[in-house]
Amino acid sequence: MPEGHTLHRLARLHQRRLAGHEVSVSSPQGRFAAAADRLDGQQFAGAEAWGKHLIHRYRSGDMVHVHLGLYGSFSDGKAPLPAPVGQVRMRIESDDYGTDLRGPTACELYTPEDLAALTSRLGPDPLRKDAEPDVAWGAISKSRKAIGALVMDQKVLAGVGNVYRAEVLFRANINPYRPGASIDRGEWDGVWADLVDLMAVGVRRGKIHVIRAADDHGAPAYGPGRPRTYVYRRAGEPCRICGTTVLMAEMVARKVYWCPTCQPD
Known part of the structure; x- marks a missing residue:
């Protein structure tokens, strides 16, 4: 989607x-x-x-x-x-x-x-100037649901899909299974700011670009014509940062990807 x-x-x-x-x-x-x-x-x-x-x-x-x-x-x-x-x-x-x-x-x-x-019934959209990230923070900070499920819930955060979910949590070193209530305000502010920047790049380029320039090398992208990702669709491959095997599981009927070393429990 x-x-x-x-x-x-x-x-x-x-x-x-x-x-x-x-x-x-x-x-x-x-x-x-x-x-x-x-x-x-x-x-x-x-x-x-x-x-x-x-x-x-x-x-x-x-x-x-x-x-x-x-x-x-x-x-x-x-x-x-x-x-x-x-x-x-x-x-x-x-x-x-x-x-x-x-x-x-x-x-x-x-x-x-x-x-x-x-x-x-929609959460704040990182691409809209009228977005209110405090609304999403209020829902996340009170929830025992996994943060990986919360950022994909359109009632919490509008517009984020599976690629941005996997990549922004990796970039923030946040395990997708951590409860929302365990995320501190500084971590959330970092995730929100990263989404604002990364999704704006997606609008300009027409493709999702999430790899920092220093990491944009090594194993190819997961598909022809796709930019590299850190963990999305890289299950079983070595993490681009630490070499640990990237994991995949099902979360709310969608595949979730993460590095257990860079994103500890």
Whole structure:
């Protein structure tokens, strides 16, 4: 599932390419047809993201909420776009730019009340200027749940996925199984600051980069075209820092990775 930096990157792209333009909106697949008819010909006002959720705004006050889920993606190009290929849920075109949405978990009209309900159940997003890290700290500092589960809980912290979870905890030398209540304020402030910096890099580059320059050597990345990681998808391989074998386990139905030496119990 795309992590928060992907949605913020999309929001910036759509803001830059569509805001202020009257757009044509359609649903070649048909599942968004009624809403597309309502939006067609309106002026696109802007786009923003909260965690893993994308919001498109129109000048009329209409909004569209998109959650990509596991399979959703946008593809874009110069307008007019060619005939749609595959199951295009929503197509948006301005005079010179177009984008197709395929396979999202959600693509739906939203009211202000819907948006308020969504944001009220999300934790602070490290990529938003209005984020309040104290809110996440309040939840973490009172919890006996594992910190590795808490940072992936969108009600605690919005936008963090499995890669950032594994890597930011490694960089902070925090074992993912430590209870949230065992994390001190200094450790949390460091994790938050690191997420703010690393996720901003992800927005700029379009990929997750987490390796410090001094450590960016040795064993290759876990997949073609992927930047190196410290522990994510490196189970059974030596830690890049100390050489200890990287471990993997299941935590809340997701794989968690850590180095038992660099991240002691």
